[in-house]
Structure formats: structure tokens, C-alpha cells
Amino acid sequence: MPVQPTANATADALHREVIEKLISTQRCLQKWHAAVQQSAGSPAFSPLRGQGRVLSLLARKTEMRQRDMCEQLGIRPQSLGEMLFKLEKNGLIERRALDTGNHALSVRITDKGLALATDTAVVPNFDSFTDDELRSYITFLDRTMIELNRHRELLTKTEAAE
DSSP: OOOOOOHHHHHHHHHHHHHHHHHHHHHHHHHHHHHHHHHHTOTTOOTTSHHHHHHHHHHHHSEEEHHHHHHHHTOOHHHHHHHHHHHHHTTSEEEEEOTTSSOOEEEEEOHHHHHHHHHTOOOOOOTTSOHHHHHHHHHHHHHHHHHHHHHHHHHHHHHHHO
16 A cells, blocks of 8 residues: 655655746746847846846836845845946946935936947747646746745845854
């Protein structure tokens, strides 16, 4: 007579499968991204990485505080500052000090930057999904990121305590 898995064993297997699917999705995205870069003929610029990611964000928001950009992109202020310096040098963005007195900077995309961000915005259309399915998927991805960040924080706290 076969042994039935316990509820915990089944849940653990399900959790492992979720992680495996996420890793497979990440690999698929990397391959898609490489194909996008190759077809665009510009491997140095991508709307999904580095400076291209910054431009893509500004193309959607037009103008943002530098601090808010760090939070939204999930990168350190120094890293963003280096990218913004290069983008500004190439005339793709403009930075200006805000009148708040706390050294806050506002970043605005230029027409040249907007044209570049628009030209390179290659996004799959996901025609096989309904709008409701896409909204649900976005919600699941948001919750997944929250859960992974929570777990990462627990791991780093445990490592720091040792």
C-alpha cells in the first residue's frame, strides 16, 4: 500500500516547484532579453537594464525625485547617481535641485531621452492572456517579491546574529 505524503511534505514540494518555476522564468526572460538586444543591434542599451531601465521609468513618469527613483528601481543612490551622470552627459535627462533645502534632486527626461526610450521599448504583447489574468499575475508577482524579500531579510538577520 503506497504511503500518502503528509500535508507538510506536499506543501514543501509545492514551494520547491514555485521556486523552480521562478528560476525557469528568469532564464526564459534572460534569453528573451538577449534576443531583443540582438535584434535591436544595440547590446549596450536595453529598456530592462541599467541606464535603459532608468530611461524607461522616466518615460512613464516624466519627472521624479532621485530618491524616489532609487526606491522604485531598487538600487543604491550611488549606483543611480553614476547612471544619471552618464545619461545627463548624453543629453538624455536633466537634473535640477529642488527648493526643499535638503539637497534633493529632480530628474526629468529630455525629448532626446524620450525618443530613445520609446524606440527601444520592446515588450511582448501577451495576447494569450486576458487583461484580468495579467492583472492577477502582476498581483501574484508583487506578493512573490514581498515574500522573497521578507525571507531574505530573515536570512540576513539570522546570519548577522551568528
